[in-house]
Amino acid sequence: MLRENGFNYEFDPAKCDECGGRCCTGESGYIWINDDEIAVLADFLGISQNLLKERFLFKTKRGYSIKECEFQGGFACVFFDKVKKNCSVYEARPSQCKTFPFWEHFKNNLRELQAECIGVNLL
Ligand code: SF4
Known part of the structure; x- marks a missing residue:
């Protein structure tokens, strides 16, 4: 069980394992990724940072965000594995x-x- 200071x-x-990835799917939203994280993710995927940006990210005034695709009437992060129902880049998320x-x-x-999130319990 994980806890963080300041959170009740x-x-x-x-x-x-039983959730099906609700935090990676549903309503559209930004999935921010900074320069260091872009480098880690590109390395994980074995592609250049430029190719990662071109294929999987989009740029906003605030920085880069991961693209989404349509999924079950809503949206999913492009790195959400729709078959396994989990993150395909978990180690490099x-x-x-x-x-x-x-x-x-x-x-x-x-x-x-x-x-x-079904994993949350109020203290
Ligand atoms: S990068 Fe992975 S953990 Fe983050 S939203 Fe996408 S699928 Fe979910």
Whole structure:
């Protein structure tokens, strides 16, 4: 069970196996990835950073975000494995994914978090 200072909930990563990837699918949203993370992900995929940006990322005023594709009436991250229902680049996923569900946003949006993540228990 994982806990973080300042958050009034805990997270059980073992629940990810039965969840089906709700944190990687659903409504469209930004999946931020910084320059260091781009380098790690490109290396993991065995492609150049330029090719990674061209095929899998898009640029905004704030930086790069991972592209999405349509999935079950909503959207999924392009790196979401639709068959295995998990992240195909798990070891090289960006910090936004690694720090889920301990995001500042969820401190004041617990209902939204509980609807999205079955691994969360309020303390
Ligand atoms: S990179 Fe992996 S963990 Fe992050 S949203 Fe995409 S599929 Fe999910």
